[in-house]
Amino acid sequence: MAKIVQLISKxxxxxxxxxxxxxxNAGGYAGLKKAMEIGPAQIVEEVKKSKLMGRGxxxxxxxxxxxxxxxxxxxxxxxxxxxxxxxxxxxKDKLILSQNPLLLMEGMTIAAYIFGIKEGYIYVRGExxxxxxxxxxxxxxxxxxxxxxxxxxxxxxxFNIHVVWGAGAYVCGENTALxxxxxxxxxxxxxxxxxxxxxxxxxKPTIFQNVETYSNIPYIVEHGGDEYASxxxxxxxxxxxxxxxxxxxxxxxxxxPFGTPIRELVYSLGxxxxxxRKLKFVQLGGSSGACFTEEKLDTPMCYKALxxxxxxxxxxxxxxVDDSNCVIDFLKTITGFFIHESCGKCTPCREGNTRIYEIxxxxxxxxxxxxxxDDLYRLSNLMxxxxxxxxxxxxxxxxxxxxxxxxxxxxxxxxxxxxxxVCNLT
Amino acid sequence: xxxxxxxxxxDEIIEKYGGLKDNLLQILLDLQKVSGHNYLxxxxxxxxxxxxxxxxxxxxxxxxxxxxxNHEPKGKYIIEICNSAPCHVExxxxxxxxxxxxxxxxxxxxxxxxxFSLQHSSCFGACxxxxxxxxxxxxxxxxxxxxxxEIIKEYRGE
Ligand SMILES: Cc1cc2nc3c(=O)[nH]c(=O)nc-3n(C[C@H](O)[C@H](O)[C@H](O)COP(=O)(O)O)c2cc1C
Ligand code: SF4
Ligand code: FES
Numbered sequence: 001m002a003k004i005v006q007l008i009s010k011x012x013x014x015x016x017x018x019x020x021x022x023x024x025n026a027g028g029y030a031g032l033k034k035a036m037e038i039g040p041a042q043i044v045e046e047v048k049k050s051k052l053m054g055r056g057x058x059x060x061x062x063x064x065x066x067x068x069x070x071x072x073x074x075x076x077x078x079x080x081x082x083x084x085x086x087x088x089x090x091x092k093d094k095l096i097l098s099q100n101p102l103l104l105m106e107g108m109t110i111a112a113y114i115f116g117i118k119e120g121y122i123y124v125r126g127e128x129x130x131x132x133x134x135x136x137x138x139x140x141x142x143x144x145x146x147x148x149x150x151x152x153x154x155x156x157x158x159f160n161i162h163v164v165w166g167a168g169a170y171v172c173g174e175n176t177a178l179x180x181x182x183x184x185x186x187x188x189x190x191x192x193x194x195x196x197x198x199x200x201x202x203x204k205p206t207i208f209q210n211v212e213t214y215s216n217i218p219y220i221v222e223h224g225g226d227e228y229a230s231x232x233x234x235x236x237x238x239x240x241x242x243x244x245x246x247x248x249x250x251x252x253x254x255x256x257p258f259g260t261p262i263r264e265l266v267y268s269l270g271x272x273x274x275x276x277r278k279l280k281f282v283q284l285g286g287s288s289g290a291c292f293t294e295e296k297l298d299t300p301m302c303y304k305a306l307x308x309x310x311x312x313x314x315x316x317x318x319x320x321v322d323d324s325n326c327v328i329d330f331l332k333t334i335t336g337f338f339i340h341e342s343c344g345k346c347t348p349c350r351e352g353n354t355r356i357y358e359i360x361x362x363x364x365x366x367x368x369x370x371x372x373x374d375d376l377y378r379l380s381n382l383m384x385x386x387x388x389x390x391x392x393x394x395x396x397x398x399x400x401x402x403x404x405x406x407x408x409x410x411x412x413x414x415x416x417x418x419x420x421x422v423c424n425l426t
Numbered sequence: 427x428x429x430x431x432x433x434x435x436x437d438e439i440i441e442k443y444g445g446l447k448d449n450l451l452q453i454l455l456d457l458q459k460v461s462g463h464n465y466l467x468x469x470x471x472x473x474x475x476x477x478x479x480x481x482x483x484x485x486x487x488x489x490x491x492x493x494x495x496n497h498e499p500k501g502k503y504i505i506e507i508c509n510s511a512p513c514h515v516e517x518x519x520x521x522x523x524x525x526x527x528x529x530x531x532x533x534x535x536x537x538x539x540x541x542f543s544l545q546h547s548s549c550f551g552a553c554x555x556x557x558x559x560x561x562x563x564x565x566x567x568x569x570x571x572x573x574x575x576e577i578i579k580e581y582r583g584e
Contacts, residue, residue: 088511107581127551166492167494184447185448247515251554
């Protein structure tokens with residue numbers, strides 16, 4: 001039985017999201033208080049011990065990143081939070097933003113406190129614009145209660161948070177594109193290096209994390225990194241918000257400890273495949289994530305175990321796909337998404353996705369040829385190696401996996417057969 | 427809204443954002459909200475360009491980069507049907523068909539009374555109630571034909 005461990009989601013839905021009183025009564029700001037007692041060096045130490053890995057997709061150890069900045073005495077100017085959440089099937093940052101934003105803000109405030117940073121930004125995708133008034137109220141209330149703004153809790157530490165809205169662009173989740181967008185420009189990725197810790201927002205050193213990552217900080221500081229880590233596995237500390245979607249009975253966001261097998265997420269939390277159908281495959285980490293079938297379902301959700309199986313956790317989205325779906329049709333949807341979202345800056349991604357779509361479209365019309373499969377491999381490898389940013393590099397992850405695990409369906413389409421009966425093969 | 431009234435509203439928006447070019451995106455978002463037809467009128471972009479001291483080409487670049495911005499008048503309400511993978515496997519195509527039938531228009535079109543535009547959209551984080559639609563900031567999911575008709579009636583004010 002998969003268990004739910006609520007370290008960061010326990011107050012979601014139980015308190016008025018913009019009420020500081022409710023938040024404090026539910027134990028809020030204990031982390032910030034503790035942070036001020038133990039001081040910057042010890043906070044960084046606790047975050048390191050927590051084995052917290054960035055929850056936005058890349059999974060880089062947060063403590064390591066902060067320690068490097070701390071040891072090098074980097075003069076950070078900004079704390080930025082990535083609330084772009086564009087990966088299809090991901091809606092866990094929305095849970096925090098809409099139901100407990102003060103937790104996120106407390107986490108950002110602790111990060112700011114470590115480095116003496118005065119300004120923070122939360123970049124939220126435009127699709128969540130309905131949260132605007134509530135988020136502004138949450139900030140206003142926190143300022144009035146002296147948990148934000150000038151001389152926080154009577155100390156000489158001052159910190160402000162601004163909310164900036166996106167306007168529909170998946171690529172803005174890429175960290176440099178997001179900064180371009182905050183600065184009021186198109187969200188096209190910048191060259192890296194320089195890294196954000198050297199040149200971030202307005203070319204100043206910037207601390208940059210995902211919503212869920214910051215939201216873990218108050219717990220870690222209050223209870224200690226060791227305790228947090230103990231919920232997870234040897235290499236991946238704590239819990240993860242997982243989002244179940246697709247052909248599964250209980251869709252939703254669940255907070256589970258690292259180490260939980262993917263199978264349990266699908267069958268015990270998710271209640272299994274809906275409508276009595278059979279599982280065809282799952283996709284982990286959103287549309288840029290890996291697709292895999294039954295045989296890898298017992299892999300535990302842990303960064304190392306997943307890596308050993310050539311999988312990545314990504315954003316924590318888990319899409320269940322049943323046998324009424326056709327692989328080719330599914331991949332057309334995925335590729336269509338990336339055509340729409342490519343920023344057009346580099347040729348491999350701008351052109352590659354379109355060419356792949358054309359080939360898949362031929363398959364879906366019964367006009368695919370054996371040599372098209374070679375082209376699919378060639379194009380996806382090329383995009384992987386030569387695309388300028390992570391979008392183009394990961395756009396064909398699903399395609400490569402489907403070719404690997406469900407190749408026979410491609411061949412069947414060449415022979416004029418769609419086993420799911422989805423494609424109109426003429 | 428007439429042009430003069432809209433331009434004076436735009437002045438207010440620009441002033442609210444301190445006339446700063448960093449806030450271009452936020453200005454465009456607010457402008458589209460008050461435009462009445464969910465779009466960015468050309469003369470407003472020219473006005474923004476002169477007030478923010480930004481070349482018109484730069485304003486256009488940003489205004490055309492983001493998918494939420496429109497450049498032609500749309501319906502009073504834009505119905506966006508998510509067509510990303512999680513909604514797709516839960517029947518987004520059938521849902522699109524239902525909307526097209528009920529409204530009598532295709533995706534990309536506007537109803538003759540100017541009330542609704544029908545569009546596709548990338549995932550907007552309502553995957554737990556997929557297939558999902560979004561009208562402005564409201565999301566609706568687990569839709570049936572009856573529910574769709576009800577929603578449409580409600581927005582039409584019937
Ligand atoms: C195309 C692309 C889209 C991304 N989208 C998101 C996103 O929506 N949210 C997010 O937190 N990170 C996203 N990332 C990852 C960020 O670039 C970055 O690694 C992350 O926000 C860092 O925070 P973390 O270490 O706390 O995860 C994306 C990366 C790429 C390449
Ligand atoms: S890979 Fe290239 S075209 Fe694609 S989103 Fe990144 S920079 Fe833009
Ligand atoms: S996939 Fe449709 S709302 Fe997320």
